Amino acid sequence: MKRIIAVNGSPKSAESTSGALIKTLEEYIGTTIDSFRAVELVRREDAHKIIADILKADILLIVFPLYIDSLPAPLLKLLTQIEQTAKACGSSLPTVYSICNCGFYEAEHNSLALKITRNFAKRIGANYRYGLGIGCGGALAQMKKGPVDNVYAALRDMGNTIKAENSKESEDVFVTPKMPRFLYRIGGNIGWRQIAKKNGMLKQMKATPHSL
Amino acid sequence: MKILILCDRESTTESGFNLSLQAEEILKQVGCEVQTIVLNSDKIKPCIGCFGCWVKTPGLCVITNDCTNDISHIFMRSDAVVLLTRITYGGFAPDLKTFLDRSIPNILPYFEIYRGKMHHQMRYDKFPWWIAVGYGESSESELEIFRELSEHNALNFRPQKHFCLTAKSAGECQDVLQELKRIFTEEVSA
Helix, strand or coil: CCCEEEEECCCCCCCCHHHHHHHHHHHHHCCCEEEEEHHHHCCCCCHHHHHHHHCCCCEEEEEEECECCECCHHHHHHHHHHHHHHHCCCCCCCEEEEEEECCCCCHHHHHHHHHHHHHHHHHHCCCEEEEEEECCHHHHCCCCCHHHHHHHHHHHHHHHHHHCCCCCCCCCEEECCCCCHHHHHHHHHHHHHHHHHHCCCHHHCCCCCCCC | CEEEEEEEHHHHCHHHCCHHHHHHHHHHHCCCEEEEEEECCCCCCCCCCCCHHHHCCCCCCCCCCCCHHHHHHHHHCCCEEEEEEECECCECCHHHHHHHHCCHHHEEEEEEEECCEEEEEECCCCCCEEEEEEECCCCHHHHHHHHHHHHHHHHHHCCCCEEEEEECCHHHHHHHHHHHHHHHHHHHHC
């Protein structure tokens, strides 16, 4: 059985979409995925030992939310640390896969972030298989089927690819849940207003504290 | 013109071609008011994805025990921001990225369609010019992604003008500095 390690790039401590995606993939593959949170790992004193162990895995999954068109900073920092360790690593490196989800509707927003992880794999001399970009990340926590069936189908495909022996690099895959964009946009905007209202901040939502 | 230079630690050293100091000097020569802030990802706390800056303290990050809100204040009151970074897999270096992740209070949570795709609405009427300067030995793919990233960043922050300059070597850094000079000479004399 292949050894699979996931790096969860979400800085959220609980209930991150990235964490849920790793769990789903684990079910589909039917084997345990050891998962590390980037934000915790970069702070650990024994990080180099864990990183050395990560590099011994067969598969490395990098799963993260899109932050400013690319990777959240702690994950990026971790990748630079992995690169340092990989340079001194004599053994063969894991095959890399990545999954990026964004709060925007269109999955294509994740394109550059996935390319950045592909470049990371090239820098360390590892095989890169492909990346999966997911749109409407905000809807995944609330829906498990229906409009998001295509997201789970794409995850199942990734699971099957991981199980298979094929390590040929291929194009990234983008999947946007099947729901009208205007509904997602309106739903999102109402959601923000509701949370702000709960906090008594609705009227201040458009504050400009740095205005001249 | 008021310019803020945000740079990674390496750009203050030889391996970073001393770019920050050189950029500051050249921009002062053309009559700009320049402030340089060296970003350190060990000192800036990472964004925790709580969205408090949108729904609890709108426009300000809820993490207040570092200087990020102060940097945002200087950022938003500048006419142009020059971001000096080692190109890291095609993106910004961690020093820059840690701050950029914490700069989302400067836009609104609300969605809108802009140039055919979903983006956030702007919080401020004006966003400073965005000049991304990437340095370091990079592959063609990394350079291409860095340029594309600058275009995407501009769609999300919508500065009036944006530029992306890259330099693989000390020689190319001189070209970049001349280009910065040209950009701002034209603006100051306009």
